[in-house]
Amino acid sequence: xxxxxxxxxxxxxxxxxxxxxKNGDVWAVPRxxxxxxxxxxxxVAKGGIEMDPDFIYYLDSDGDISRTKRVTDNNCVQxxxxxxxxxxxxxxxxxxxxxxxxxLAVLLVHLPNGGVELSKAQATCEWLTGRFTKxxxxxxxxxxxxxxxxxxxxxxxxxxxIYDKCLTRISPEEKNGTxxxxxxxxxxxxxxxxxxxxxxxxxxxxxE
Numbered sequence: 317x318x319x320x321x322x323x324x325x326x327x328x329x330x331x332x333x334x335x336x337x338k339n340g341d342v343w344a345v346p347r348x349x350x351x352x353x354x355x356x357x358x359x360v361a362k363g364g365i366e367m368d369p370d371f372i373y374y375l376d377s378d379g380d381i382s383r384t385k386r387v388t389d390n391n392c393v394q395x396x397x398x399x400x401x402x403x404x405x406x407x408x409x410x411x412x413x414x415x416x417x418x419x420l421a422v423l424l425v426h427l428p429n430g431g432v433e434l435s436k437a438q439a440t441c442e443w444l445t446g447r448f449t450k451x452x453x454x455x456x457x458x459x460x461x462x463x464x465x466x467x468x469x470x471x472x473x474x475x476x477x478i479y480d481k482c483l484t485r486i487s488p489e490e491k492n493g494t495x496x497x498x499x500x501x502x503x504x505x506x507x508x509x510x511x512x513x514x515x516x517x518x519x520x521x522x523x524e
Contacts, residue, residue: 318376318382318383318384319382319383319384320376320380320381320382321363321365321373321380321381321382321383322363322364322365322380322381323378323380324342324361324363324379324380324381325378325379325380326342326360326361326375326379326380327379328375328377328379331347332346332347333345333346333347334347335360335374335375336374336375337363337367337373337374337375337381339367340363340364340365340366340367341359341360341361341362341363341364342359342360342361342363342375342381343357343358343359343360344357344358344360345357345358363381365381368383369386370385370386371383371384371385371386372384372385372386372441372442372445374441384438384441386442386445391505391506391507392439392440392442392443392446392449392503392504392505392506393443393449393450393451393503393504393506393509394419394422394443394448394449394450394451394500394501394502394503394504395450395451395453395500395501395504395509395513395516396415396418396419396450396451396452396453396498396499396500396501397418397453397454397455397461397464397498397499397501397513397516398411398414398415398452398453398454398455398497398498398519399454399455399456399457399458399461399496399497399498400454400455400456400519401456401457401458402486402495402497403454403519405485405486406485406486406497407485410480410484410485410486411519414478414480414497414498415450415452415498417478417498417500418476418478418498418499418500419450419500420500421476421478421500422474422475422476422500422501422502423440423444423500423502425474425476426474426476426502439502439503439504439505439508440502440503442503443503444503451518452518452519453513453516453517453518453519454516454517454518454519455516458489458496461477461496461498461499462496464499464512464513465477465499467510467512468501468510468512471510473501473502473504473510474501474502475499475500475501475502476499476500477496477498477499478496478497478498478499478500479494479495479496479497480494480495480497481493481494482494482495501513
């Protein structure tokens with residue numbers, strides 16, 4: 317359950333800044349384009365609050381500091397689904413890189429407003445401040461991965477498909493010179509994981 321801690325009424329600029337709470341104060345870091353020098357964080361407002369480690373703190377949509385109870389058993393998991401038919405060509409290293417792309421991309425795409433969505437997605441909050449539990453599973457073909465993405469769309473579960481530029485190891489399948497390799501799914505409570513994900517086998521297990 318979300319709870320307001322202190323009312324500050326900060327006017328947010330979500331297009332330019334990512335906001336977070338550190339040492340009881342509100343901080344912001346500029347959103348820089350890819351390849352730009354590392355941005356420097358700055359204090360936006362002094363909150364002066366004492367932060368309880370049992371809670372996750374964030375700047376809510378009203379510009380106030382709010383918090384949500386941290387789930388102590390960290391029962392959250394992120395699924396990354398890989399095309400197993402490409403693994404022999406990609407090898408261990410490239411497969412690992414694609415999994416990393418899938419894990420990070422879904423967070424960057426579906427948490428765009430500097431904490432607004434984050435505050436509404438307690439599972440993701442808990443996952444980001446916990447153990448980063450992941451399950452890397454597989455499907456056997458491109459079409460099965462696309463079908464899975466459609467199922468997740470129907471369930472309203474955020475995900476991100478990864479298309480590799482095919483500079484190494486694999487050949488392009490798409491007209492734009494890319495190949496679909498995997499898909500990252502937003503972190504979920506284990507009880508909320510749909511059957512279409514639960515029934516997939518871990519990458520590395522036997523096909524049968």
